[in-house]
Structures are given as C-alpha cells and as structure tokens.
Amino acid sequence: MTPLRHVPRRRYRPTRGVTGLAAALLVATTAGACATGPQAQEADVLTVWNLDGQPERIAAMAQIDAGFTAASGVRIDQVPVDEAQLPSLIVSAAVSGTMPDVIAGLPLGIVRQLAEQELLDTAAAAEVVEELGADTFSPTALELTRDGDTQLSVPAEVWAQILVYRQDLFDAAGLQPPTTYEAIEAAAEALTTDGRYGITLATDPADPFTQQTFESLALGNGCQLVDADGGVGLDDAACRTTFTLYDALARRYSPKGTQTVDSTRATYFAGQAAMTIWSTFLLDEMAGLRNDALPTCEECRADPKWLAQNTGIVTAVQGPDGDEPVSFGEVTSWAITGSHGPAAADYVRHMMSEGYTDALGIAPEGKYPARTGDAQDPQRFATTWGSLPAGVDSREPLADIYGKDTMDEIGRVATTLQRWAIPQGQGALLGPVTAELPIPKTISSMANGSLGAGDAAAEAADAVEEIQRSLS
Known part of the structure; x- marks a missing residue:
C-alpha cells in the first residue's frame, strides 16, 4: 500500500510489496x-x-x-x-x-x-x-x-468499503438506491450525461485499491476467490457476472483512462460523477473537515458540507447470483x-x-x-x-x-x-494475491478494451492458481 502524499497512512489500501x-x-x-x-x-x-x-x-x-x-x-x-x-x-x-x-x-x-x-x-x-x-x-x-x-x-x-452516490440526482431521476447490480448499472446509465459520469470506478493495474473495489462488488454476488473445494473460483459463473458488470461500468459510464484512488475521489468531489466506491476514510474529507482533500463541486464552494449532505451511502450490495447483500471491509x-x-x-x-x-x-x-x-x-x-x-x-x-x-x-x-479466502481456510493467499495484483491487472486490461470480461475472469483465475500452487 503506497501511502498517498496527503494521507501518509490511510488503511483503505492493502499492503503492496508482500510478494514472496x-x-x-x-x-x-x-x-x-x-x-x-x-x-x-x-x-x-x-x-x-x-x-x-x-x-x-x-x-x-x-x-x-x-x-x-x-x-x-x-x-x-x-x-x-x-x-x-x-x-x-x-x-x-x-x-x-x-x-x-x-x-x-x-x-x-x-x-x-x-x-x-x-x-x-x-x-x-x-x-x-x-x-x-x-x-x-x-x-x-x-x-x-x-x-x-x-x-x-x-x-x-x-473500516468498511462503501458505495457513495448523489442522493439529489437519484431522487430527481426517480432512481432506486444502488444496492443491487441492476440498480447500479441502471443508475450509471441514466446519470451519464454531458459533463457527468454515472460512476467513477478504480481501474489502476498497480494498486490494490482496484481489487478492493472489485471484491466489494463480488462478495454480494457469491463470487469467491476460493471455492468450497479449495479451487480458485474467479472463473465461475458468479465471478464472470461481476467481471461483466465491472466491464460495463468502467468502459461505458466511468471516465476514460486509468482511474486511481486519487482520481475516483477527485471526480466525485468535483461533482463530475454520480457514484463511486471508496472506504469510510472518505467521510471526513467529503464533509469538508480536511483542507488538503476538500470537495470542489460548484455547490461546495459556498457550503463545504453540501456534498456530504447530498450523498447517500450503501454498505452492502447484492448481485443476481447472491443470496443477500454483503459488506466488504478490513x-x-x-x-x-x-x-x-x-x-x-x-x-x-x-x-x-x-x-x-x-x-x-x-x-x-x-x-x-x-x-x-x-x-x-x-x-x-x-x-x-x-x-x-x-x-x-x-x-x-x-x-x-x-x-x-x-x-x-x-x-x-x-x-x-x-472477506475472500479466509472462510475457506486459505487466508494466507490474500497477501500474495494483493501484492502480485492479478485482479487489478486484468481489470485494467478489460477497462481499456484489450480483454473481454470472460477472458479477464479466466486470466485472473489462472494467475491466482499459479500463486496458490507456489504456496503449497
């Protein structure tokens, strides 16, 4: 987890550099x-x-x-x-x-x-x-x-990973809160207009923050890093559904180019996106309590708390293959x-x-x-x-x-x-997977159009299987 310049130690990004x-x-x-x-x-x-x-x-x-x-x-x-x-x-x-x-x-x-x-x-x-x-x-x-x-x-x-969204825009458009895959994609499509994106989503291949964002969506769809039999599950049907959603959100309704932990926050804070996924460490900044990370939307200039007061918060998301909404955190x-x-x-x-x-x-x-x-x-x-x-x-x-x-x-x-892997008795897999970044790398390739969602799922699964074998 490479510290941010303005936040030398924020635990919303997992450890980088634990390879080997x-x-x-x-x-x-x-x-x-x-x-x-x-x-x-x-x-x-x-x-x-x-x-x-x-x-x-x-x-x-x-x-x-x-x-x-x-x-x-x-x-x-x-x-x-x-x-x-x-x-x-x-x-x-x-x-x-x-x-x-x-x-x-x-x-x-x-x-x-x-x-x-x-x-x-x-x-x-x-x-x-x-x-x-x-x-x-x-x-x-x-x-x-x-x-x-x-x-x-x-x-x-x-700390929790949360989906934050512009409550005022959702209300004006008559949209349901983004608690399901269907509602998230529908809102992203409806609110992507001239000058605003429906969502800003992490696609940085070199940052575990991208994996966190993916896992926060995957868990609610029953997508597991490791399945009940101990095999890697990223190429299963439930995970392919999550890759497909992520692909649609990143390529159609999110800003082009690599989106990072910094850019996703900045885009939402500027009023240029209707949703983003971040950790609860966002909350004090969004409320205007930290001068080096203030909201910059037009309304925020007169009232630093405006964005916080017009933001809804979702702590658990459910996909079509999931049994119930699930929360992700650390x-x-x-x-x-x-x-x-x-x-x-x-x-x-x-x-x-x-x-x-x-x-x-x-x-x-x-x-x-x-x-x-x-x-x-x-x-x-x-x-x-x-x-x-x-x-x-x-x-x-x-x-x-x-x-x-x-x-x-x-x-x-x-x-x-x-969390992934721990319930299946393979928690030791988390560190190397976080460090070697197979999921962020495939998401980045998917977002730039060089991999389809199905190929991204298969490639990520192959990479994690190799890591799993190295730990045996």
Missing part, C-alpha cells in the same frame, strides 16, 4: 534459527511498529501511551512503519533477532502470513481476548482473526510477536480498554471498534464511537453530519463483513 514474503520469511527464520531468542532490549521498554504512521497520529498514540507508562513504568517506543516496507523489515528483523514486541494496525492478509511463519505469539493474543471477554468483541472480527480455534491476533478496528489488529517482552500483552490489553476510546478517536471515520463494549456495558465503545469528533483541520462528530441511522449502518459492517 512467505518464502523470504522461511529463509529468514531458518537463517536465524541459531539466534538466542528475543531481541536484547531494556526490560522497561516495549517496541511497537505502528502502521498508522502519520506524524499527528503517532503523536496522539504517544499521549495514550503515557497513561500506560505512568501505571506500569514501561516506556513505549512507537516506530512508524510504511506498509510497503513492512515485508522487508520483518525479514530483516527475523534474521537479526530484532522483531518488535507488538505490531499495530496489521491487516488480515499479513496477520495470516506472519502466523504461517510462526512469528506471532498466538497464545498471548488468545489470553488478551479471553481476559477482556470474547463476548465483548464483534464475532465477525474474532472469526476473521482466528485460524480454527487459534486466535492469531487481537482485532482492534474495522479488520486491523494488534499482533503480539514471538519475540515480545513481558509487558506486551498488558500493553495491548490497555489499548483495548483504558486507551481504546482515545485510540478510536484518532480517526473514527476508519476505526469502528472491533470490541464493542465491556462487561459493564456491552455497547460502550460502539456508542461512544458515534460521538467522536473526526477530521483533521476541523473536527466534528460524523453522526452530526451524516445522521445516526447512517452511522449505525456503517457500524453494522463490523458484524456482517465478509
């Missing part, structure tokens, strides 16, 4: 097998690699850490880490015996890869979840961070490494209890609590989340802008989201 991580770690851990064990360090210092590495967020974490240090005497060394550099850093640390005690903000795919190489203390993660109370966590978040009965990490936060975790110091579990426990609300408040638009409450109040953190101020240059609770019902719907994604 499993193989590299195998070599690294073998080479380091004669090491003496955990890194030499001061007993009263914990090293935390933090993937949420924006300077202002690291500073906010330091303030939260101060409470833990005051109570325990253990100092926290927060090290900002670029996700793109994480694989090489892990390999180097595994060889040298300098793994951090804890890694913050790990996405599901990398959690699985580290677990495969036995670099996580899963017993410590299970202990933290048990002591906090498994029933205080989202069952979905726990399921996605488990391998069978083994708790791999401590789920901390959830669960990020605290990972306790096998090289941790004695206070690591205590620190993670603190961050999921006393320090939890403050941590969520760093960026509530992308940090819905995976732990919804505690023994005294099962909805304590979920309730508080809705009132946390969001934004950078201006701060305001998102519920005040988008309404409680919308925020509640976004929150429900934590209990309903689905």
Whole structure:
C-alpha cells in the first residue's frame, strides 16, 4: 500500500510489496534459527511498529501511551512503519533477532502470513481476548482473526468499503438506491450525461485499491476467490457476472483512462460523477473537515458540507447470483510477536480498554471498534464511537453530519463483513494475491478494451492458481 502524499497512512489500501514474503520469511527464520531468542532490549521498554504512521497520529498514540507508562513504568517506543516496507523489515528483523514486541494496525492478509511463519505469539493474543471477554468483541472480527480455534491476533478496528452516490440526482431521476447490480448499472446509465459520469470506478493495474473495489462488488454476488473445494473460483459463473458488470461500468459510464484512488475521489468531489466506491476514510474529507482533500463541486464552494449532505451511502450490495447483500471491509489488529517482552500483552490489553476510546478517536471515520463494549456495558465503545469528533483541520462528530441511522449502518459492517479466502481456510493467499495484483491487472486490461470480461475472469483465475500452487 503506497501511502498517498496527503494521507501518509490511510488503511483503505492493502499492503503492496508482500510478494514472496512467505518464502523470504522461511529463509529468514531458518537463517536465524541459531539466534538466542528475543531481541536484547531494556526490560522497561516495549517496541511497537505502528502502521498508522502519520506524524499527528503517532503523536496522539504517544499521549495514550503515557497513561500506560505512568501505571506500569514501561516506556513505549512507537516506530512508524510504511506498509510497503513492512515485508522487508520483518525479514530483516527475523534474521537479526530484532522483531518488535507488538505490531499495530496489521491487516488480515499479513496477520495470516506472519502466523504461517510462526512469528506471532498466538497464545498471548488468545489470553488478551479471553481476559477482556470474547463476548465483548464483534464475532465477525474474532472469526476473521482466528485460524480454527487459534486466535492469531487481537482485532482492534474495522473500516468498511462503501458505495457513495448523489442522493439529489437519484431522487430527481426517480432512481432506486444502488444496492443491487441492476440498480447500479441502471443508475450509471441514466446519470451519464454531458459533463457527468454515472460512476467513477478504480481501474489502476498497480494498486490494490482496484481489487478492493472489485471484491466489494463480488462478495454480494457469491463470487469467491476460493471455492468450497479449495479451487480458485474467479472463473465461475458468479465471478464472470461481476467481471461483466465491472466491464460495463468502467468502459461505458466511468471516465476514460486509468482511474486511481486519487482520481475516483477527485471526480466525485468535483461533482463530475454520480457514484463511486471508496472506504469510510472518505467521510471526513467529503464533509469538508480536511483542507488538503476538500470537495470542489460548484455547490461546495459556498457550503463545504453540501456534498456530504447530498450523498447517500450503501454498505452492502447484492448481485443476481447472491443470496443477500454483503459488506466488504478490513479488520486491523494488534499482533503480539514471538519475540515480545513481558509487558506486551498488558500493553495491548490497555489499548483495548483504558486507551481504546482515545485510540478510536484518532480517526473514527476508519476505526469502528472491533470490541464493542465491556462487561459493564456491552455497547460502550460502539456508542461512544458515534460521538467522536473526526477530521483533521476541523473536527466534528460524523453522526452530526451524516445522521445516526447512517452511522449505525456503517457500524453494522463490523458484524456482517465478509472477506475472500479466509472462510475457506486459505487466508494466507490474500497477501500474495494483493501484492502480485492479478485482479487489478486484468481489470485494467478489460477497462481499456484489450480483454473481454470472460477472458479477464479466466486470466485472473489462472494467475491466482499459479500463486496458490507456489504456496503449497
């Protein structure tokens, strides 16, 4: 996940650069097998690699850490880490015996890869979840961070992929909300007019954001990366339907040329598209709370909140082959490494209890609590989340802008989201597939007209099958 210039660490884009991580770690851990064990360090210092590495967020974490240090005497060394550099850093640390005690903000795919190489203390993660109370966590978040009965990490936060649309334009045209394939395509066609596109859709071959956008549509049509028998499912009928929809949207109703994470947002913010698919990290920017990513539509000049107030939000989409609407999102975790110091579990426990609300408040638009409450109040953190101020240059609770019902719907994604490969026991496939980008590459070729939808599905399936074989 290459960070954006204006957003040095936003977890709406999965990790890039994890190609070969499993193989590299195998070599690294073998080479380091004669090491003496955990890194030499001061007993009263914990090293935390933090993937949420924006300077202002690291500073906010330091303030939260101060409470833990005051109570325990253990100092926290927060090290900002670029996700793109994480694989090489892990390999180097595994060889040298300098793994951090804890890694913050790990996405599901990398959690699985580290677990495969036995670099996580899963017993410590299970202990933290048990002591906090498994029933205080989202069952979905726990399921996605488990391998069978083994708790791999401590789920901390959830963000959702959402379809945002111009409610005013839909109402004026008498269109149904874009919750189904049929409604999405009908609206895209109807609202593609001179000066405006029906949708702006990611087609960048070099960015996992394109895969995220595709998966968010695919899940609701029953299109799975891996089928029930363990084979790659991208060439199945349900996935071909998703490729066909994506092809129509990208070529007929979206701007020409490569569409990126930046351009899709910019086009929607300029009022030049009636729909786009993005993550919930869009919400504070769309509300005019971040000066370097303000809406630029004509109406927005007089009222920075105009676009947010005229935008509808869809969190789950259903296709013709799907049984029900499905949500897509990411669960990020605290990972306790096998090289941790004695206070690591205590620190993670603190961050999921006393320090939890403050941590969520760093960026509530992308940090819905995976732990919804505690023994005294099962909805304590979920309730508080809705009132946390969001934004950078201006701060305001998102519920005040988008309404409680919308925020509640976004929150429900934590209990309903689905992901590829993990339910089929092949979560370790996610990292390499994200890194090698077979799906974005075929989508790009499809969008520029060099591949038909059926050929794109077949080509993507072949590439993923090759990756699957390499992991066997």
